[in-house]
Amino acid sequence: xxxxxxAPLIEVKDLGVRxxxxxxxxxxxxxxxxxxxxxxTLGLVGESGCGKSVTAxxxxxxxxxxxxxxxxxxxxxxxxxxxxDARYCKLRGNRISMIFQEPMTALNPMHTIGxxxxxxxxxxxxxxxxxxxxxxxxxxxxxxxxxxxxxVDAYPHQFSGGQRQRITIAMALACQPDVxxxxxxxxxLDVTIQGQILDLIADLVEERxxxxxxxxxxxxxxxxxxxxxxxxxxxxxxxxxxxxxxxTRMGHPYTQGLFRARPKLGARKGTRLTTxxxxxxxxxxxxxxxxxxxxxxxxxxxxxxxxxxAVDVGAGHGVRCIxxxxxxxxxxxxxx
Amino acid sequence: MSVFLLRRILTLVATLFAASVIIFLVxxxxxxxxxxxxxGADASPDAVRALTVKLGLDQxxxxxxxxxxxxxxxxxxxxxxxxxxxxxxxIAERLVLTIPLAIMSMLITVVLALTAGIYTAANHNRxxxxxxxxxxxxxxxxxxxxxxxxxxxxxxxxxxxxxxxxFAGWDDGIWPGIKSLLLPAISLAVVQAAILARVTxxxxxxxxxxxxxRTARAKGLGKREVLWRHVLRNxxxxxxxxxxxxxxxxxxxxxxxxxxxxxxxLGRLIFQSIANRDLIVVRNCVMLLAAMVVIVNxxxxxxYAFIDPRIKVANL
Numbered sequence: 001x002x003x004x005x006x007a008p009l010i011e012v013k014d015l016g017v018r019x020x021x022x023x024x025x026x027x028x029x030x031x032x033x034x035x036x037x038x039x040x041t042l043g044l045v046g047e048s049g050c051g052k053s054v055t056a057x058x059x060x061x062x063x064x065x066x067x068x069x070x071x072x073x074x075x076x077x078x079x080x081x082x083x084x085d086a087r088y089c090k091l092r093g094n095r096i097s098m099i100f101q102e103p104m105t106a107l108n109p110m111h112t113i114g115x116x117x118x119x120x121x122x123x124x125x126x127x128x129x130x131x132x133x134x135x136x137x138x139x140x141x142x143x144x145x146x147x148x149x150x151x152v153d154a155y156p157h158q159f160s161g162g163q164r165q166r167i168t169i170a171m172a173l174a175c176q177p178d179v180x181x182x183x184x185x186x187x188x189l190d191v192t193i194q195g196q197i198l199d200l201i202a203d204l205v206e207e208r209x210x211x212x213x214x215x216x217x218x219x220x221x222x223x224x225x226x227x228x229x230x231x232x233x234x235x236x237x238x239x240x241x242x243x244x245x246x247x248t249r250m251g252h253p254y255t256q257g258l259f260r261a262r263p264k265l266g267a268r269k270g271t272r273l274t275t276x277x278x279x280x281x282x283x284x285x286x287x288x289x290x291x292x293x294x295x296x297x298x299x300x301x302x303x304x305x306x307x308x309x310a311v312d313v314g315a316g317h318g319v320r321c322i323x324x325x326x327x328x329x330x331x332x333x334x335x336x
Numbered sequence: 337m338s339v340f341l342l343r344r345i346l347t348l349v350a351t352l353f354a355a356s357v358i359i360f361l362v363x364x365x366x367x368x369x370x371x372x373x374x375x376g377a378d379a380s381p382d383a384v385r386a387l388t389v390k391l392g393l394d395q396x397x398x399x400x401x402x403x404x405x406x407x408x409x410x411x412x413x414x415x416x417x418x419x420x421x422x423x424x425x426x427i428a429e430r431l432v433l434t435i436p437l438a439i440m441s442m443l444i445t446v447v448l449a450l451t452a453g454i455y456t457a458a459n460h461n462r463x464x465x466x467x468x469x470x471x472x473x474x475x476x477x478x479x480x481x482x483x484x485x486x487x488x489x490x491x492x493x494x495x496x497x498x499x500x501x502x503f504a505g506w507d508d509g510i511w512p513g514i515k516s517l518l519l520p521a522i523s524l525a526v527v528q529a530a531i532l533a534r535v536t537x538x539x540x541x542x543x544x545x546x547x548x549x550r551t552a553r554a555k556g557l558g559k560r561e562v563l564w565r566h567v568l569r570n571x572x573x574x575x576x577x578x579x580x581x582x583x584x585x586x587x588x589x590x591x592x593x594x595x596x597x598x599x600x601x602l603g604r605l606i607f608q609s610i611a612n613r614d615l616i617v618v619r620n621c622v623m624l625l626a627a628m629v630v631i632v633n634x635x636x637x638x639x640y641a642f643i644d645p646r647i648k649v650a651n652l
Contacts, residue, residue, distance in 0.1 A: 108551075109646060
């Protein structure tokens with residue numbers, strides 16, 4: 001734990017991921033750069049297939065063997081891209097942890113929850129079975145699993161979705177990681193449970209001084225839970241900045257479209273939901289220029305020639321668009 | 337657990353009952369009179385009638401069936417029409433060979449299949465996977481009696497390591513007996529192992545795609561640890577199901593293989609009894625085979641509950 005407080009915990013530079021899909025090679029992520037300080041929270045938002053989960057899996061070193069990762073991911077200065085799996089295993093679940101989207105299938109149905117929560121402890125801290133079990137009970141208690149001491153020997157199928165997500169959170173936190181990656185942690189849950197789980201995650205992040213990367217397709221979840229955010233589309237970051245700054249001045253036509261497309265409470269019955277015209281481009285054949293060009297309302301010929309650079313439109317607020325002058329003149333504002 | 341077990345036991349008894357009725361009716365419906373067959377075509381009708389009464393064949397169908405069931409319960413299966421000795425003794429004598437043969441063959445099957453299945457799944461789409469899977473394809477296409485003859489040519493004729501046939505018995509210790517059953521057991525096992533290896537491979541591959549495998553990796557477990565600790569137990573259910581079904585195939589296979597290797601086992605007894613129209617022996621042997629298959633599958637069902645914690649609850 002060296003370095004000053006301002007040194008980044010995680011530094012990602014020009015991350016690229018090429019996946020081999022059934023439709024041929026696909027550049028799932030390109031040119032993604034960001035850094036995350038200790039205790040900082042970052043949100044990744046975008047539609048399915050935009051590359052946000054692939055980015056997370058790249059950080060975890062859990063992409064399929066056939067994936068080609070380029071660029072650099074540094075954890076406290078040490079390079080993770082190209083790290084041997086055996087050495088990566090010492091980081092996963094120990095310094096970087098991840099919570100997944102599907103609590104119903106993320107737990108092994110054949111093992112007791114106590115064993116599964118204790119597994120990272122036994123793996124990384126080398127503590128004995130009895131001690132690991134005691135710690136597992138304490139963790140399950142902390143994440144709010146009712147009657148943890150009695151239910152520690154129960155199996156996953158005996159719990160509800162929300163309870164199972166609490167169990168996976170306990171598992172991810174077991175070794176006090178520096179970074180928690182939460183990939184759509186509440187998408188599969190009932191709305192009433194979603195808030196509870198997000199509050200729990202927020203409390204734990206604060207309490208343990210962890211950094212967090214929260215992935216969601218839900219702008220509301222991002223707005224309420226992270227300090228900084230990145231909007232991803234077609235494998236690239238189209239907009240990034242302080243959450244407040246982005247929501248007050250949305251720069252990219254895609255971010256604006258995403259914001260307009262959210263369902264609104266109080267809208268009159270029969271009002272059609274606003275959508276973004278067109279569909280997400282196939283990653284296997286992305287256009288040469290701006291990935292959003294085909295769906296953009298203010299597209300010009302120049303947008304299709306090359307991938308636009310990120311333009312700084314305010315303190316640390318970057319927008320990957322060459323027409324911010326037009327787009328930001330009519331930007332929607334949160335709360336407006 | 338007790339409700340689960342009770343239900344399975346009831347199913348077991350019902351299946352055995354159904355099997356006994358079918359076996360009895362089918363053998364009874366065969367054309368020809370056993371007494372006539374035994375005495376030859378030119379026996380006097382009086383003598384044939386006397387023998388029919390002596391064998392109890394003049395009694396009504398239900399009475400004969402109930403007498404058979406009663407006999408099975410008391411261990412008295414009657415006497416062989418041909419040898420005149422108790423059927424129970426004849427069968428017991430043969431089981432000493434056939435049960436060890438079946439066990440050896442099942443063991444070889446399981447060891448070969450699990451090794452090949454797990455290895456190929458762990459090396460999915462790599463050279464080793466493609467190679468071993470091509471071999472299993474050949475294995476499935478092999479008739480076991482033909483493969484048995486190849487084994488005899490290689491190990492008995494060419495290398496002269498093992499006997500070409502016959503059974504050494506258990507009197508001189510365990511090794512000579514096992515040695516004489518080795519080639520037959522391998523011949524029976526190879527085809528079954530090829531099928532089971534493919535089932536194991538696809539079961540493991542399917543579990544490897546599950547979300548909890550990624551969770552286990554995210555906790556810091558290596559690929560190998562994930563395979564042994566998380567994947568295999570989940571993959572065992574389909575593998576065990578197929579193993580239970582293969583046991584029936586294995587018993588059917590002994591009829592052919594025991595003939596190829598001149599082994600005095602149950603399969604050979606059935607074969608000879610059919611040829612001799614010794615129906616009382618056939619009936620009891622077939623019933624025994626059916627019971628073995630049903631019981632093995634019952635054991636498999638009970639093992640599911642030990643492997644998968646969800647099954648107990650689902651059936652309570």
